[in-house]
Amino acid sequence: MPPPARPPRSGDTLDLFAAPSAERRTVSVGELTRQLQGAVEPRFRNLWVAGEVANLRRQSSGHLYLSLKDDEAVIGAVVWATQARRLRFDLADGQEVLARGSVEIYPPHGKYQLVVQELEPRGAGARALLLQQVKERLQKDGLLDPARKRRLPFLPRRIGVATSPTGAALRDFLRVLSARFPNLPVLVAPCRVQGEGAAATVISAVRALVRAGCDLVVVTRGGGSQEDLWEFNDERLARALAACPVPVVSAVGHEVDVTVADLVADVRAATPTHAAQLVVPEKAELEARVGELRARLLRAGTNDLERRRAVLRALQAELADPGTLLSRERHRLADLEHRAEGALRERARRSRALLRGLAERMARQEPRARVRALARRLGEARRRLDAWRAGALPGRRLALARLAARLEPANVARMLERGFALVLREGRPVSDSGRVAAGERLQVALSRGWLDVTVDARDRGGDPLPGRAGEGRKPRDPRGGG
Numbered sequence: 001m002p003p004p005a006r007p008p009r010s011g012d013t014l015d016l017f018a019a020p021s022a023e024r025r026t027v028s029v030g031e032l033t034r035q036l037q038g039a040v041e042p043r044f045r046n047l048w049v050a051g052e053v054a055n056l057r058r059q060s061s062g063h064l065y066l067s068l069k070d071d072e073a074v075i076g077a078v079v080w081a082t083q084a085r086r087l088r089f090d091l092a093d094g095q096e097v098l099a100r101g102s103v104e105i106y107p108p109h110g111k112y113q114l115v116v117q118e119l120e121p122r123g124a125g126a127r128a129l130l131l132q133q134v135k136e137r138l139q140k141d142g143l144l145d146p147a148r149k150r151r152l153p154f155l156p157r158r159i160g161v162a163t164s165p166t167g168a169a170l171r172d173f174l175r176v177l178s179a180r181f182p183n184l185p186v187l188v189a190p191c192r193v194q195g196e197g198a199a200a201t202v203i204s205a206v207r208a209l210v211r212a213g214c215d216l217v218v219v220t221r222g223g224g225s226q227e228d229l230w231e232f233n234d235e236r237l238a239r240a241l242a243a244c245p246v247p248v249v250s251a252v253g254h255e256v257d258v259t260v261a262d263l264v265a266d267v268r269a270a271t272p273t274h275a276a277q278l279v280v281p282e283k284a285e286l287e288a289r290v291g292e293l294r295a296r297l298l299r300a301g302t303n304d305l306e307r308r309r310a311v312l313r314a315l316q317a318e319l320a321d322p323g324t325l326l327s328r329e330r331h332r333l334a335d336l337e338h339r340a341e342g343a344l345r346e347r348a349r350r351s352r353a354l355l356r357g358l359a360e361r362m363a364r365q366e367p368r369a370r371v372r373a374l375a376r377r378l379g380e381a382r383r384r385l386d387a388w389r390a391g392a393l394p395g396r397r398l399a400l401a402r403l404a405a406r407l408e409p410a411n412v413a414r415m416l417e418r419g420f421a422l423v424l425r426e427g428r429p430v431s432d433s434g435r436v437a438a439g440e441r442l443q444v445a446l447s448r449g450w451l452d453v454t455v456d457a458r459d460r461g462g463d464p465l466p467g468r469a470g471e472g473r474k475p476r477d478p479r480g481g482g
Helices: 029-043 126-140 168-180 198-211 235-242 260-264 272-279 283-318 322-364 367-410 412-417
Strands: 047-058 064-069 074-079 096-106 111-121 159-163 186-190 216-221 248-252 422-425 441-445 450-454
Touching: 029 096, 047 074, 126 235, 126 260, 159 168, 159 198, 168 186, 168 216, 168 272, 186 198, 198 216, 198 235, 216 272, 235 260, 248 260, 248 272
Parallel strands: 074 111, 159 186, 159 216, 216 248
Antiparallel strands: 047 064, 047 096, 064 074, 096 111, 422 441, 441 450
């Protein structure tokens, strides 16, 4: 009977590929996983894996989880956020890609996956897809808008050129530039214009030219294949050119070659020679133009001087006889004096008339005159009052006594003193018993005081005094029926 197998210790190693032995050995899951890591991960590093993207998931942290598959197998893959931000195209399910990375085993899940360091589209349309996506992002951010582009300076003080120092593009550019405007300062920033990583060197060169004080930057290289010019389609380079604080001219390739750098730059030149023609005018033409303007200025100055001389001669002709001018001014002065005297006299006349009116008003308002007038009016009123008292007053008193005698019989108070009474209903006199109902409450006014009474009986006879027999008198109706 074989001895029982002992559990492996932490320092033990296990050869997974060794021939099996008769002795049974037991290992833990963790030990087995570590052995697999040690055997697999060192052998599968920095691989390029071709496959189709499937099950793409984007995490809020920025990590990308996906699967790479072909007709035979599927492998899980992950792109960490730092590498995902550097992708130059938009990843989507169904795309054919080339992924560079390493195989790693994740012990908690017991799975292996490809940790991707770099991704590229694969196939004939890969570069076209990448270029289209770059253009779409730049268009979305407004970097391809023509309204954003700036005008080139009329005559730059210093021109910066970012290009290869050994290329024909620089020689053509400098040759044409020197022929058009000799002695113009040009600063060249050497950079790579082809191959992997060339875009980063162009970005550094452009920034160095701006720091050196160039007020215009030209990015140029000669013609080449699409692969040779591919670095000028880099999105980082396009954004760097758009963010450049001075105008940028792109002269990459030949006239038929159009890169993303051409689309983002403020001005696109078909060739390096064309770029030199765009950035500066011809010095000879400028000098000729300046000479023409100088001649026009001299002619304009001469004509203006002649015109002013003619005006001066005319003025001198008018001043040839100072006596004429003096006589004219004397007449004008005399006319002004006459008009001034007339105005003063008219003003004095109006003032005197106003003063007389005010004096008359003051005389009428003088207190002693007003007192005398009031005394006269008071004496007249007294005389009229005395005459009225002597003549009209006794007659008026007699007429008043007669009216009083005529009104005496109608004096209600005197009638009440003789025993009569005034019957009222709701404040109004009652004169007919036929209009009063039995049980109705009335008020009786006496000479002194008043009474509230209730009607017990009534009659409708013609005699107004109760208790007197007469013809036509009917017996009273205690129910008020007549």
